[in-house]
Amino acid sequence: MSNMKAIKKLVFICLASILGLCSACMNDNPDFGRDDEGTGNTNQGEGQVRLAGTSVSVSVDVLSRADGKAINTDDYIIRIYSTDNNLLVKEYTRYRDMPEILTLNVGNYKIEALSHDVKPAEWEKPFYKGTQTFTIKKDEVTSVDVIKCFLQNIMVTVDLNDDLKQKVGGDQSITIKVGTGELTFNNNDIGSGRAGFFEAAEVSNIIIVHFQGTVDGEWTEEQTSFSNVKGGEHRNIMFNLEIPSVGDMGLSVKLDAVCKKVDLLAWANPGAEDILPEDPSVNPGTSAPTIVGQGFNIMDEIEVEKDETKTIIVNITADNGIQNLKVKIDSETLTPEILKSVGLSSEFDLAHPANADLEKALKSLGFPVGSEVIGVKYLVFDITQFTPLLGLYGLASHNFIITVVDQANNTRTATLALKSIAKKTE
Known part of the structure; x- marks a missing residue:
């Protein structure tokens, strides 16, 4: 009988030891399946992406007409996301500070380059952004070459036709609203080429335009809107003075607005209409397609x-x-x-x-x-x-x-x- 008690006691001790060992193993890694970066990728190993040869290019310098300066991408923001779960993995506030090589967990990623964090509306501040995707494989090195950035927000300029310019009293203004962004062009801005830039929704946008000022001695207000406007477009809004017909003589002043899509390159370089933007990926001494x-x-x-x-x-x-x-x-x-x-x-x-x-x-x-x-x-x-x-x-x-x-x-x-x-x- 004493032998049976001894055997039961031995079995109990062994079971307790095994359970204790399992518990200890489980507590060693309570977050099994998550990586240190928090990307949510399972522990499938690591690989590297070579960033030493990565360059950032911009398709069109829409401000070259205004100030003649080339776009400097050294201070562009670089962000790397895991596309497996849409989490931000790395961020570099300046492109020039990006490392030559980066170790990441196995998975799918995208790298973004952006000129700045866009605001709903800004004066003379085009928002450029570009994206490249890449895949990290275990113990392999991949590379990202050129990140091509394109204008993302909507560029707006305003003007008056010659007839209307002769009739305004100098107190006129044109307010432009796109989404939550709003800018007001005053008398000095109208027709000067000064551009407002508005954050764009992904699919389509509506530009709301409001004119107010004295026209031919009479206070005049006119509001209109234009739809199907997309990010990356330059829209020039021209207000025209409607000449009344004989039957309309004596009625209040009427204005008409036209919203025209403008070739960005032609605006930046007058006389260059219908020419495609120069692509920065053209090798020296060769001609681009x-x-x-x-x-x-x-x-x-x-x-x-x-x-x-x-x-x-x-x-x-x-x-x-x-x-x-x-x-x-x-x-x-x-x-x-x-x-x-x-x-x-x-x-x-x-x-x-x-x-x-x-x-x-x-x-x-x-x-x-x-x-x-x-x-x-x-x-x-x-x-x-x-x-x-x-x-x-x-x-x-x-x-x-x-x-x-x-x-x-x-x-x-x-x-x-x-x-x-x-x-x-x-």
């Missing part, structure tokens, strides 16, 4: 009626031969899911389609692919057969972001902006 609309300015939005088959052709040249011809479809209605359902993708490379099904779908729309693109110096990108699809899921805006990379690694990007509209009545 060109992307030119056939019969239209590539920077202008084109309206396409619902169910219309509209001829839209973009001519592409690359003196060094094409290496990649990438297209990204950024549409309010033709989502990646919808495009996938018909065998397409929201992003593809005509030179190197991702798979045979995608290649077949692209060919069915009349797009050149593979050997029809690689090494070619002149190419016709005809999207005519695609236009009937634009209004299929409702009236919306569609951007075709075209990027050409030549065999000398020069790059040119342009956006073909299309807008599906209702059928016009006869």
Whole structure:
């Protein structure tokens, strides 16, 4: 009997020891599955990203007309996010302070470069931002080359036509409001080229305009608005004096406002209209590819009626031969899911389609692919057969972001902006 008690006691001690050991092991790492950076990535190891060769470039200097200064990116803010859980991993308040190499947990990331933390409205302060994505693999080194930054906020200038300038009393002002941002252009600002910059919503924005002042001896106020304005655009708002017809003589002063989309490069460099912005990724001694609309300015939005088959052709040249011809479809209605359902993708490379099904779908729309693109110096990108699809899921805006990379690694990007509209009545 005493032997049985001894055996039971021994078993109890062993079980207690095992449970105690398990408890100790569990307490050693209560946050198992989280990394030290707080990115939420599981412990799958680490890798490195080489940042020594990373450069930040800006597509267009919209202030060159005003002050002639080149954009200095040394003080740009750099932020690195984990795209697996949308958490900020690293931040450098100045690009020049970024390390040459950085160790990160295995996972997917994006690196952002931005000129500053944007405000709802600012005078003469364009907000530039660019993003690159990269993947960290265990015990491997990846690299990020060029982060291309583009204007993100809305640039607004205001003016009066010659007839109205002769009638105003000098006390006029024009207030511009976009979202929560608001700026007032006084008499000295109007027509001077002074620009206001407004934070932009991702899809579309409305500019609200309010004029007030003495016109032809009479206090006048006029308010109007303009929709479908996007970040990265320069809008010049011109107020005109409406000349009354014979039957309207004696009525109050009437004003009319026109909101015109302006070529950023042409504004910064008068006389340079219809010239694409110089791309900073062009290698010295070589010429960059060109992307030119056939019969239209590539920077202008084109309206396409619902169910219309509209001829839209973009001519592409690359003196060094094409290496990649990438297209990204950024549409309010033709989502990646919808495009996938018909065998397409929201992003593809005509030179190197991702798979045979995608290649077949692209060919069915009349797009050149593979050997029809690689090494070619002149190419016709005809999207005519695609236009009937634009209004299929409702009236919306569609951007075709075209990027050409030549065999000398020069790059040119342009956006073909299309807008599906209702059928016009006869």
